Amino acid sequence: MRRWARTAALTLVVTAAAGGTVAGAVVWFGWYDVTATSPHTTPVHHLLDTALTRAVKTRSAGIEAPDLADAERIRNGSRLYRAHCVQCHGGPGVAPEPYALGMNPAPAALVATARMRTAAEVFWITRQGIKMTGMPAWQYRLTDDEIWDVVAFLRVLPALSAEDYRRDGAGLPPEAPRRTAQPAARVGDARAGRDALQQYLCVTCHAIPGVPGAWNYVGPALGQMGEQPYIAGVLPNTPENMARWLRSPGSFKPGTAMPDLGVSEQDAKDIAAFLRTLPDGP
Structure with a gap:
């Protein structure tokens, strides 16, 4: 190995070791601010955001969405959103509950999420949840069908005005019967x-x-x-x-x-x- 390559490799090793030592000291001596009253540092925020984006894209690849224009899905998704999501994420003209206003990181505005992420990505995030954000894994509270209903509603959410949302469905497709089918039970895993x-x-x-x-x-x-x-x-x-x-x-x-x-x-x-x-x- 040439001298410059050895020097470069040694520099990288020393730099990594020094960085690890500093990071360990910051954690061990309690210097990192874990309070919810201050945000993550910009580098940490960018790191977490990049990790989230890449992980979601990778893990949601291959998920095929059902018909999200189905009126029944959208209507039921509206009901489920009001029951489980608006408390943290808010809605058109509706603020999140007070406890959600103090969450750090702040819950995403789902109007923007519906525009920026694919249906498969929104389904995966909703089903699996995200560590260190307060977002739970809804697969333990809702069926996959119901999660797709929420995704279907989120696709039309950006087009709803505050008045539409307040009137509980104005601007949504006509009422349809609610599905009651449940997935077949399997043996314990x-x-x-x-x-x-x-x-x-x-x-x-x-x-x-x-x-x-x-x-x-x-x-x-x-x-x-x-x-x-x-x-x-x-x-x-x-x-x-x-x-x-x-x-x-x-x-x-x-x-x-x-x-x-x-x-x-x-x-x-x-x-x-x-x-x-x-x-x-x-």
């Missing part, structure tokens, strides 16, 4: 259950082996759950009973501190399948 634990806040109360952030002891540790004979001392520990417990704990043990988190039937099956894989303690 342990990997999906591990992800669902995060979405139903299990990690905020239980220590769970192998699950990041699950080191809390508000409730019992879930290590060795697969070997426990009973659930909460009242139900034989079977996958079916675990799913029933997760969906309605108070029905089996009145007065339990375990809340009803609105776990869907499929997510309960998945979480139960994951808990069966936990023979070891935390």
